[in-house]
Amino acid sequence: MSTRFWPQPRRYEKKAANAIRDALVSPRTLKLDGPVLDYLNSKGSREVEAQRALREESDRHLHGNMRSSAEQIALLGFLIETIDARSVLEVGCFTGYGTLGMALAVPPDGKIVSLDVNEDWAAIGRRYWEEAGVAERIEFRAGLALESMDRLLDEGRLFDLVYVDADKKSYPAYYARALKLVRQGGIVALDNMLRNGGVADPDDTTRQTAAIRELTASIREDPAVAMCLTPVGDGLMLVRKRIPSSA
Numbered sequence: 001m002s003t004r005f006w007p008q009p010r011r012y013e014k015k016a017a018n019a020i021r022d023a024l025v026s027p028r029t030l031k032l033d034g035p036v037l038d039y040l041n042s043k044g045s046r047e048v049e050a051q052r053a054l055r056e057e058s059d060r061h062l063h064g065n066m067r068s069s070a071e072q073i074a075l076l077g078f079l080i081e082t083i084d085a086r087s088v089l090e091v092g093c094f095t096g097y098g099t100l101g102m103a104l105a106v107p108p109d110g111k112i113v114s115l116d117v118n119e120d121w122a123a124i125g126r127r128y129w130e131e132a133g134v135a136e137r138i139e140f141r142a143g144l145a146l147e148s149m150d151r152l153l154d155e156g157r158l159f160d161l162v163y164v165d166a167d168k169k170s171y172p173a174y175y176a177r178a179l180k181l182v183r184q185g186g187i188v189a190l191d192n193m194l195r196n197g198g199v200a201d202p203d204d205t206t207r208q209t210a211a212i213r214e215l216t217a218s219i220r221e222d223p224a225v226a227m228c229l230t231p232v233g234d235g236l237m238l239v240r241k242r243i244p245s246s247a
Contacts, residue, residue, distance in 0.1 A: 029231045045074030050132035051100055054125055058095040061124070068098040068165060068191060072233035076163060077105035079187060079238075085160035089152070089181060090114040091145050091174055092166030092191075096125020096138075102163070103134040112138045113157075115148045115166075146170065149177040158183050165191035168208035172215045179225075184243045190215075194235025 032040060041047075047055070047070060058067040080088065080102060086109065088102050093116035103112045116122055119142045129135040141148050145166050162178040164171065171190065178188045192212070198204040199213055219227050219239055226240040 041070050044071055045077075047074075048104065048132060050128045051097070051104070053131075054095065054097050054100060054128040057124065058097050061095060061121075063094070066094045068094075069233040072191065072236055073098050073101035075232055075236070076161070076189060077101050079189070080105040080161060083160060083185070083187065085186075086110040087157075087159045087161075088112045089149075089157075089159040089162045089178070091149070091162065091164040091178070092116060093122045093125070093140065094118075094165075095121050096129060098163065098165065099125060099138055100129055100132060100134065102161075103129065103137045104132060106137060108137070110137055113152070113159075114138060114140050115145045116140070116142065117144055118142075146173055146177070149174070149181065153177065153180060157181065159186065161187045161189065163189045163191070168192060168195070169211045171211050172218070175215055175219070179241060182241050184241055186241050188239040188241070190237040190239070192234045193229055193237040194231065196234060199235075 030036065051070075055067065055070060058064055061067075076098070079085075086106055088106060088110070090099055090102065090112060093099055093114040096114070099112055099114045099122075103110075106112065114122070119140075122140050122142075126135065126140075129138055159181050160183060162182050164174045164178060166174060175188065175190065182188055193199070193216060195204070195209050195212055198206070198209045199216070201209075216229065216237070219225065219237065224242055226242060228238045230236045230238065
C-alpha cells in the first residue's frame with residue numbers, strides 16, 4: 001500500500017505535540033525550572049561577561065540564595081531605561097550583582113547609591129564593577145540601612161528608582177522611607193514579596209512573612225500609588241509614586 005497520502009510518523013508526532021502544547025497554553029504564570037529557566041537565562045536578557053561571572057561567584061557563596069534573580073535585574077534595568085532613571089537607590093547590596101546590572105542600565109552620568117551593613121560582601125562585586133567599567137557610577141555606603149536612608153533624607157536626596165532587598169521584617173520601615181526618597185512618577189521595587197509562597201501559608205507566622213503581608217495590604221489600599229505584584233524572582237512588587245492631579 002502506498003503511503004503517499006498518509007502523514008509521515010515523525011511529522012505527525014510533531015504536529016500532535018504542538019497541538020497538545022497549544023491546548024495547554026494558560027493565562028497562569030509558567031513554572032520556571034529546568035530547560036525553561038535555562039532558556040530564559042540564556043535568551044531573556046543581555047547579561048555581559050562581568051555579570052555572568054559575578055552571578056556564578058555569588059551562587060558559590062555561603063549565602064548565595066540572597067542573590068537577585070537574573071530576570072529580575074534585567075527587568076529593573078529595563079525599567080531604569082524606560083523612565084530614564086539617572087539616580088537609583090539600592091537597599092541591600094549583598095555581592096553587588098543587582099548593583100552591577102542597574103549601573104549598566106543608567107547613563108554614564110547616572111549614579112547608584114547602594115546600602116549594606118556588610119562591606120566584605122560588597123567587596124566581592126567591586127572588582128566586577130570595575131571590570132564592566134561602571135565602578136564610578138556606584139556609591140557604596142556601609143551601615144544600617146534605615147540609618148543610611150535617614151541620612152539621605154537629611155541630605156535632601158531624591159531618586160528615580162528605589163530597589164529594596166534587605167531584612168524582611170523591616171520592609172514597612174524601608175518602604176516608608178523609600179516613598180519619601182523617590183520622586184513623583186518614580187518607582188519603588190521590593191524583592192521577596194512572595195516569600196517562597198509563605199505569604200499564602202496560614203501556618204507561616206514568622207515576623208518576616210507577617211511584615212510582608214502587612215506591607216502588601218498597605219500598598220494595595222494606598223490610592224497615591226500604582227502597584228503590581230509580579231511573580232518575577234521571589235515576587236517583585238512594583239510601586240509607582242503617582243503624580244498628583246492638578247485638577
